[in-house]
Amino acid sequence: MHPARLLISGLLIVALGNGVSARADNAPAYRALQHGQVDEASSLLRLQLAQNPSDAGAHQLLCRAAYAEEMADTAVDECQKAVAAAPTSGENQMWLGRALGLKAAHANKLSAFGLARQAHNAFERAVQLSPENARAASDLGEYYIAAPGIVGGGSDKAHRLAQSISSRFPAQSHRLLALLAEKQGDLAGAEREFKAAVAAGESAEAYIDLGFFYQRHQRPDEAATTISKALAADRTRGEVLVDAASILTDANRLPDVAEKALREYLDSGTQTDAAPVFKVHVQLGKLLAARGDRTGAKQQYQAALALAANYGPARKALSSLG
Template structure:
């Protein structure tokens, strides 16, 4: 399920356009095309465009940031951190670059030794804090920093009290995310009634389709299967009237696949997401296709599974989950 960065793709697409306006025409066109490919899940196409751009100008901060994000979507954490760090070095005053570097450090920390993870976690926190300092109204940066504070131990700068402070800041920027963060804090503190109340409150405002999927994921974590399925169907119903409805479909399908429930509905939601013109880097098309391939295999549709796997690899030939998509029947 992709939720933590749910609104970032649109905001960063706008950022690419603004940044491109200050570049030569050929560079602006190349970056805009690369970003469009990134949002559409065409990782190989985006990579080539960005590598060509960096071959022409290695100090192009926006190209480094975009390539970082492509590599991030491919789960190439080390490469992503490297290019995001270059972007920050070249343009240290850009909040978005610090946000993405923090994300890359965070994911890298999850895939290295404990000693290395400690250092990387501290660096991730520093980048999130810098992003918020540079742009205190960036809901993505606030949300990521709040998530870090909630999950991380005090030794690396985490803390529930700090997370609660971020929730207060989010109240004025993105109330739904403020509710979600408070819900996660209450859940971590084992106050499930309060957590459910917060997640439900988030579904009454803008972006309701995504928030229904957040509520569904809460029910998944506590094995409330009928409530989970009902929330997913509410999110599905809201998606047609929601600016971020496509991502909500992906998230709902991912929850169902993870729990091995209602596979045909999960297949339908993944298929609708893949067909949507509103795909986003937060839910790469090649990842959706790889998940769909595993689902089809689990239902006995081997031909369909191979077709979706091939489509995923056409977009991202080195994406390992796609390469392995039909080797087992797990729909995780």
């Protein structure tokens, strides 16, 4: 699913990407998590932790399962335990930053600023520990763009970071510069940088970012055209399909293409916790409900709850059908 937008007291914090390889002990739970089976993954991981409470990988995966379900307190607790068990893991620090951002999104203003400072520290530590992790650099850069200076943000920091990663991660560098220009109201400059990110590799993800930009600024036809290019460029048939469907739905364009993309993702073998399967079932259910297919929508909501029984949005969507 496209980068999750986490609101920290009015600040947009973006969390990107998916995960890391799992230890052999945690491989079944990792596979379950990638396929959206968060209840199963959580049960397996808790059994593992009962035997080895200091298993950093298990704590990180539990953090990610809770993050996918938007259970902020649990996510922060588990990621803190992962960091305590493996403090030099940049991946653990990155996920801690994301979990703290999620918690801040639901906190009061005073608490949110404290959590934002902690998230900032975690993101910076993640980049220090894993300088070759493009996702960690993107998280930090987007934090800099969104957050005020009082909690470690700043446009100057974002610009310096974008410049520093330009040779290693050119597309991500252009993307950060695009988001920075957009934040500053320079829409022409933002579009130019998003297009430069596309030119850096013509990746499906870069087309998705450009499509989201067009959709945000009420340019639905250009968004739809760009999403068609993203789908043509996509080779993994992974979360790009979900992002494409989201943009098309928001732009009120090509609903058949959006539905096909979601179904293709659900039927693929390339799901990840970047686009949790249970959330995609809810997304497809809402699309079907909007098209008048209440039976199909109900089936999708029920499928979501079979994977994540405590996922509130699925329960709410199901109850809305009466």
